[in-house]
Amino acid sequence: MVTNPLDYVEPLGKAGASGFTFHVETSKENWQELVQKIKSKGMKPGVSLRPGTPIEEVYPLLDNENPVEMVLVMTVEPGFGGQKFMPEMMDKVRALRKKYPSLDIEVDGGLGPSTIDLAASAGANCIVAGSSVFGASDPAHVITLMSKSVEDAQKTS
Numbered sequence: 001m002v003t004n005p006l007d008y009v010e011p012l013g014k015a016g017a018s019g020f021t022f023h024v025e026t027s028k029e030n031w032q033e034l035v036q037k038i039k040s041k042g043m044k045p046g047v048s049l050r051p052g053t054p055i056e057e058v059y060p061l062l063d064n065e066n067p068v069e070m071v072l073v074m075t076v077e078p079g080f081g082g083q084k085f086m087p088e089m090m091d092k093v094r095a096l097r098k099k100y101p102s103l104d105i106e107v108d109g110g111l112g113p114s115t116i117d118l119a120a121s122a123g124a125n126c127i128v129a130g131s132s133v134f135g136a137s138d139p140a141h142v143i144t145l146m147s148k149s150v151e152d153a154q155k156t157s
């Protein structure tokens with residue numbers, strides 16, 4: 001999480017990033033400028049929200065003629081890996097999936113074999129996982145398991 005995302009759009013675009021996600025909490029005044037600049041650099045714009053931020057705060061960024069294309073629901077406070085997944089954040093994922101059936105919805109924080117089904121069944125289709133993968137004896141197995149959970153949930157939704 002950075003407080004001045006606009007400063008990073010150009011360097012990340014030059015470095016070859018394909019997407020750029022900024023926090024709604026730090027971008028209330030300039031999100032439209034941010035989205036425009038991110039797209040002009042060939043990146044996909046996304047918006048993220050902290051656990052204490054209501055989901056309604058991202059709706060204006062989606063219900064817009066130049067919308068963000070992904071929402072990242074933080075399932076821990078941003079800052080560091082290894083924190084505990086907050087299952088109550090799945091209400092936000094469910095609300096988003098109901099309102100925007102084809103939106104990319106990402107979750108980040110505490111995702112692993114024991115929490116992936118909650119996120120997948122709520123409607124998340126992009127998963128950020130740190131410790132559960134890098135701390136596993138068989139990281140490929142954990143990735144396969146989580147991918148399957150998301151794919152299976154999408155088939156039944």
Ligand SMILES: O=C(CO)[C@@H](O)[C@H](O)COP(=O)(O)O
Pocket residue numbers: 001076077078079080081082083108109110111128129130131132
């Ligand atoms: O860095 C953060 C949040 O800022 C973490 O949420 C990681 O992005 C994922 O780490 P794990 O929770 O999977 O260990």
